[in-house]
Amino acid sequence: MLVELDFRRHVPIYVQIVERLKHLMATEILKPGDQLPTIRQLADDLRVNFNTVARAYRILDQASLVSTQQGRGTYVLESLPPNQSTRLREEALKALTQLFLTEAAQLGFEPDEVARDVESSIESWREAGMPPDGDGKKVK
Amino acid sequence: MLVELDFRRHVPIYVQIVERLKHLMATEILKPGDQLPTIRQLADDLRVNFNTVARAYRILDQASLVSTQQGRGTYVLESLPPNQSTRLREEALKALTQLFLTEAAQLGFEPDEVARDVESSIESWREAGMPPDGDGKKVK
C-alpha cells in the first residue's frame, strides 16, 4: 500500500494524502514520469470517497508537483529544486533557450521573426500571470 | 523513433502526435509523398492504442496535411497550398514557443528573466549569423 492514513489524527484526509505523496516524491519512491494511482484506485485502497483523493491531487497539481489530465491519469512532474543557486538557474534557462532557438532555426526562421513571436508570447504570459495556453491550468 | 511523447504534459496523446508530425512536416523531415507509419506501427512504437493514432491521423487528414486511404496507408500531401506551408511553419513556431515558455515557467522562471535571456541569445545569433551554440545538426 502506497499511502496510509491515520483516521485518528485530526488532520483532514486530503491533507494526509498530500503529505504522504509529497514525501514519496521527495524520497524518489515516486519519480518524475511515474503515474500515480487513479483517484478511484487510491480511494478504494484507502476506503475513502474518490472526491477526497481528487481534492488531494488537485492540490498537488496546482503546486506543479503532478500533472493530471481528464481521461488519462496523474503523473509526477520533475521536482524543481526549490532554491538552487542562481548560477544553476541561469544555466538551466540558458540550456532551455539554446534548445529552443536551435529548433526554431531548424524550422528556418530568422532571429527577428523568432524575437517578435517570443516577445508577444511573453507579453501574454505577463498579463495572464501564467504560461501561455497549450498547457494552461485553469485556476478558477 | 520518429515521434516521442511526454505523458506528463497537460496535452492529450493524440494532440501530441499531431504536433510532432506537423513539426516533422514543417522541417521537411517528412516530405510530400512520404508515407507515414501505419497507425498500428506507430501505435506499437508509442505503446498506445491504435485508435489514438488513428484519431491524430484523422485530424491531419481533415487539415489537408495528409491523405489517408483505407487499405493503403497515409501519405504527406504533395502540395500543401504554398500558403498553407508557411502557415504550418508559423504554427510550428508558435507551438515551439509555448512549449519553451511553459517549461521555463515550470522551472520557476519569471517572464522578465526569460525575456532578458532570450533577447541576449537572439542577439548573439544575429551577430554570429547562425543558430546558437552547438552544431545544431542533431538529426537522429
Next chain:
DNA sequence: ATGCCTATTGTACTAATTGTATGATTGTAA
C-alpha cells in the same frame, strides 16, 4: 488475364477508464 485467398491498412462504433463539477450531507467547534 481472372478469380480467389490472405495480409495489411484505415474506419466506425461502442465500452471502459479517467478526471471534473456541483451540490448535499456530515461532523465539529463557536
Next chain:
DNA sequence: TTACAATCATACAATTAGTACAATAGGCAT
C-alpha cells in the same frame, strides 16, 4: 443552533481502448 470545513453522491466530459468491419494490394492457381 449555526457556521464552516470535510467528505460524499451523482452526473458529466475527455481520453483511450476493444471489437468488428471494409477497402486495397499482392500472391498464386487456374
